[in-house]
Amino acid sequence: MRVHVLQLIVGDKLNSDSYNSVGLNLLSAGTVLDAGDISMLNRHSVDYVDIAPRSSEIENVVEETPSQQANVLQVTSFNNAIAGIKEIFETLQDGGSLRNESVESAFNPMIESIQEEKDLVSLLLSLNSQDDYTLQHSVQVGMLSYFIAKWMNKSEKEALVIGKAGYLHDVGKCRIHPDILNKPGKLTRDEFEEIQKHTIHGYDIIRKSLKDDTLALVALQHHERMDGSGYPLRKTGTDIHSYSRIIAVADIYSAMISSRVYQQRRDLLYVLKELHRMSFGELDPKITQVFIRNMIPNFIGKKVSLSDGREGTIIMTNPTDFFRPLININNQFIDLSQLAHVEITKIAI
Template sequence: MRIHVTDILDGDKLSSDVFNDYGLHVLSKGTKLYKSEISRLLQHHIDFVDIEERQLSTPAAHNGRTLESIVNPKWLPNVKPLYESAVKSFETFFSSAEATGKIDTDQVAEAINPLIKNLQLERDVVSMLLLLNSEDNYTYQHSVQVGMLSYYLATWMNYSQEESTRIGKAGFLHDIGKSKISDTILNKPSKLTKEEFDEVKRHAELGYHIILDSFGDESLAIGALQHHERLDGSGYPNGLSGDQIHPISKIIAVVDIYSAMISARVYQKERDLLYVLRELHRLSFSELDPVTTHTFIKHMIPNFIGKRVRLNTDEVGIIVMTHPTEFFRPLIQIEDTFIDLTIERDFEITHVYM
């Protein structure tokens, strides 16, 4: 049974091996097709595949799910309790840091190591964070999300598993200095005064000392100290620029902004996810390290394949393929029509439905 890739249903099984136009083996006969496999086919510019005859009793046939359907993550029952446990643990860590200036290193490992281990099984980071994110406990959730994203970005930048885990840990701990800042200031719904903002900025140095005193590890502490430094020298606390900023801090800086912008907080409405990535792209030409930022965007964009979008014409379609360099101009399917935004320059995506 030969079908177009956009007609694949979750659970369809390949009846033959799939190769791309260069003869590279993409997927094996017998592979069951879900969102990640469909994304892989589209990235290799494969239009048609041969699948085994569908059985009407299969979940995919019964539900009629297609690319447009929302991902049904098999990892959620395992990851969600670990995520919620880590968020709860960070409340304890913040209380300990506030009271004693230190955190228990063994407790930190117990909270984050199982989560990182399970992250290795899931690559649809966009859907994962949306399903896990809530409006409660922003500071603690933000710490956990930055840790998760720091781990992912480190692996995408070809750090070893051991190094990526350490960078993830640095991301988890990056905001621990906020334990020493008043909740009234941190959760203020209106704009901070200059004095209040100066107080918030202290969290970078405070966190550095808490981590160093607790772990004795400069590479963990440097992420807390420098994650608000910017390449053009406009950041804090020391106004560092360029290569003065540690590579770990450059990673945490990117994901810190992403997590903050996708979250619903007391003083801001969560932003459209594609808008957030566009903003990171803009900052990569001034404040953020371009290699780090573009690596993050390049690996996040394919997760939008299968998501519904609204165009500036008010038409609604589905992203079926992303572009390796023009990140924000994918191939869109609207019913039986395909629009390549790299060619049709008058079209723009105005919203992504998640």
């Protein structure tokens, strides 16, 4: 039977070979699909595939797909990357300079530990630190930027540079007073203008310390928006460096899924929906679509809580509305696309 790629389930079997738009054979007939295969079909923008009839009706679909917790190496490397950015901040606050060796010794091992990871959603849910928001956010943005670059078919070398740019994007915050940076209430106009200066500080620090104009430009531009509504220079469209446009998507996603002193974390799927909205003006639409398309399959098998108090498991994504999937609740199947008043409030592994 012919199904949309976003309706595939782990364990489905291909009836025929699957090709991408340029005729490259991606998967052969007879392949039993795993999460990596489904993600790969998405990366190649395949819309429909032919699968063998499922052995049972949808009511007998296994309630949840096994999801992988972050392994010990990933957790250790993640925490080391946080310790690394913390040390960088402290060195700069004490008048020291940024050293490339310090950056790469903290960041690169973390990327090596996760670069084969196919379920980024589980990874984000598993990796968590008690360190302050700015530190964890820097590591998350570096990690997300690396994955976006890979999904855009960048080389490993270029993806590492983009990931490093994400890791350092907020380094200018070391020059913002902690009372402003961690203020629990609404910022005054003067305080907000002070916060905005972290982009200029970051540019200045990286350019002087690392002599790297590209990394410096990302620190300067990651809050610029395609429609000119960003800061500090109100750049528009392609006047914003392509790396900065990648980091902007990662930055917003990480910020919205994180708890901060003035904001509760939002659900991972809700934030993808918000990014989709922002792609019509503020964010680069191609980059945002690549990110959403590669993240969506990772939600299959995840446990969810709904706004009406019920709990269930995502078993299919909806090709016409990525953000309102099919949910299995006690062997009853709820199509959220038909329930406008019900929302997913929480996703867990």
